[in-house]
Amino acid sequence: MALLRSINLAVAFLLELCMLAALGYWGFTTIQGWPRIVLGLAAPLLAAVVWGVFLAPKAARPLDPVLTFWLKGAMLSLGAVALVIANRPRLAIGFALAVALNMLLLWLWRE
Numbered sequence: 567m568a569l570l571r572s573i574n575l576a577v578a579f580l581l582e583l584c585m586l587a588a589l590g591y592w593g594f595t596t597i598q599g600w601p602r603i604v605l606g607l608a609a610p611l612l613a614a615v616v617w618g619v620f621l622a623p624k625a626a627r628p629l630d631p632v633l634t635f636w637l638k639g640a641m642l643s644l645g646a647v648a649l650v651i652a653n654r655p656r657l658a659i660g661f662a663l664a665v666a667l668n669m670l671l672l673w674l675w676r677e
Contacts, residue, residue, distance in 0.1 A: 571675055571677065574668060574671045574672065574675070574677070575677060577664070577668050578668050578672065578677075581642060581645075581661075581664060581665055581668055582617065582642070584645060584661060585613065585641065585642050585644065585645030586610040586613060586614060586645075587610070588645035588646070588648045588649050588652075588661065589609040589610040589613055589644065589645060589648050590606050590607070590609060590610040591606075591648070591649070591652055591654075592605075592606075592609065592648035592649070592651055592652045593605035593606030593607070593608065593609040593610070594606035595652045595653075596651060596652060609648075613641060613644070616641070617641065620634070620637065621634055621637060621638050621641070635669075635672070635673065638669070639665070639669050642665045642669070643662070643665065645661060645665075646658045646659075646661050646662040646665065649661060
């Protein structure tokens with residue numbers, strides 16, 4: 567069981583990285599011209615800062631565990647929404663299902 571929990575935590579980290587990649591992809595593909603570079607870099611950077619300050623295991627300003635759990639789910643869901651807006655619905659569905667399963671296991675195992 568400990569191995570499965572460790573794998574799930576590793577998957578959670580990979581999903582966080584995928585969320586950042588999805589936000590970057592959305593930013594680079596949603597609009598044209600030089601603003602897409604700004605949006606493509608700023609969206610994942612802003613998400614990473616919020617995650618690091620409030621949601622990371624060693625966050626500078628940790629939140630209540632229940633609020634942290636729901637905010638993590640919301641931010642990861644933004645990755646799926648970004649993929650839908652970027653016209654990648656199948657990828658968004660796969661990502662959303664992976665996030666839902668991962669969050670369910672985190673909740674069940676009180677991680």
